[in-house]
Amino acid sequence: MAEKEPEKRRFQRISFDAPCELYWQDDVQTAEVLDISLKGALVSRPPGWAASEGEPCELTVHLNDHESAIVMAVTLRHIEPDRLGFKIEYIDLESAAHLKRLVELNLGDQSLLDRELNHLME
Numbered sequence: 004m005a006e007k008e009p010e011k012r013r014f015q016r017i018s019f020d021a022p023c024e025l026y027w028q029d030d031v032q033t034a035e036v037l038d039i040s041l042k043g044a045l046v047s048r049p050p051g052w053a054a055s056e057g058e059p060c061e062l063t064v065h066l067n068d069h070e071s072a073i074v075m076a077v078t079l080r081h082i083e084p085d086r087l088g089f090k091i092e093y094i095d096l097e098s099a100a101h102l103k104r105l106v107e108l109n110l111g112d113q114s115l116l117d118r119e120l121n122h123l124m125e
Contacts, residue, residue: 016040017109025087026061027054034087036064041106043080043090052087054079062089066101073098073105 016038023046025032032049039045044062054060056079064073075098077089094102 016045017106019105019109021064021066023062023064025049025052026063027058037086039064039102039105041091041102043088044075044077045086045088048083048085048087052082056080056082059092060089066105071101073101 017040019036019039021036023034023036023044025034025046030053032052034049035047037045037047044064046062058079060077060079062073062075062077064075066072074095075089075091076093078092079087080090081088
């Protein structure tokens with residue numbers, strides 16, 4: 004059996020359980036965020052999900068009982084039977100500030116956050 008190659012992840016995934024909406028074409032489906040990073044998100048796969056890898060979508064992650072949200076333009080990067088992985092393509096300034104704060108609180112280490120922010124700039 005071939006040995007699994009070590010993961011080369013540059014951005015820490017933050018386990019995060021929050022409701023979200025996925026917008027694809029004229030379809031809107033609800034899902035749950037499983038984890039999130041400065042570069043993407045992993046969400047539960049809604050029943051009947053029809054988009055293919057590479058498709059552009061919009062992801063709205065609800066925070067604080069729907070008082071605020073992180074809104075992102077994303078690309079569907081991978082599909083699993085029960086999960087969807089998205090890469091962030093665009094995020095507005097307010098949503099970016101919410102995401103940065105969420106990651107900052109969960110990393111608990113300013114140097115890790117600084118490193119991840121530097122990777123985003125590359």
